[in-house]
Amino acid sequence: MNILIKIILRNKINIKNQTLDWSDRPYNIHHAPLWKIEKQGKEFDNVWFYHCEYLGTPQEMNDHTGAIVWKAQYKAWGECKVEPTKSDFFENSEIISNNIRFQGQYFDGETGLYYNHYRYYSPYVGRFISKDPIGLLGGNNVYVYAKKPITWIDSKGLCSTTLNRNLGGAKGDHLQAHHIIPEEICAKRKDFLDDIGIGGNRDKAENGVLMPPSEAKAKQMKRQLYHCGSHPI
Structure with missing residues (x-):
């Protein structure tokens, strides 16, 4: 025969704390040295706010007073013209540097290129300077950025031209091809996807929208839904 015994403690257990003078006193967790460490948040000297257009390209930045501290204009493929620091536009406000550029890519001041996760992009020619890491699976042109830079983005340097074609995408439809199982997952888990029989489905219509x-x-x-760019994993 099995017996289940349930004990309910109604009173607190008083734990004694031995002090430096060898006297016993009630333990208080709030007085323990290890629990008295207070986390100190790092203070920000300055806070700036980005003003981006619909594709994520910064147009202006302002400080907490509303004064504009950075401003730029862009050509269609991302070539950037930053407002001169001595311009009357800034009205003697503090001028800062900003390396976030065309569609959220990171500007490399030494080369003039934009870093786009998997490869570098040249805003002067509107092309990547290295081949698409997914090869011809992204399309016949392995250096292409996107068909229309004012409506398309290639947030990680991985082109979805093949998927777009398989989904029936048309020129001027203002739609982007989105992989349901992301390209990065397909690359990292290729063996597993092959084992379950869907390894070759990455750019098929059933894996996209x-x-x-x-x-x-x-x-x-x-x-209701829209393509919001990269898919960090």
């Missing part, structure tokens, strides 16, 4: 490239475009097209 056409979506507006931004929230603004989704509202304009009366769509």
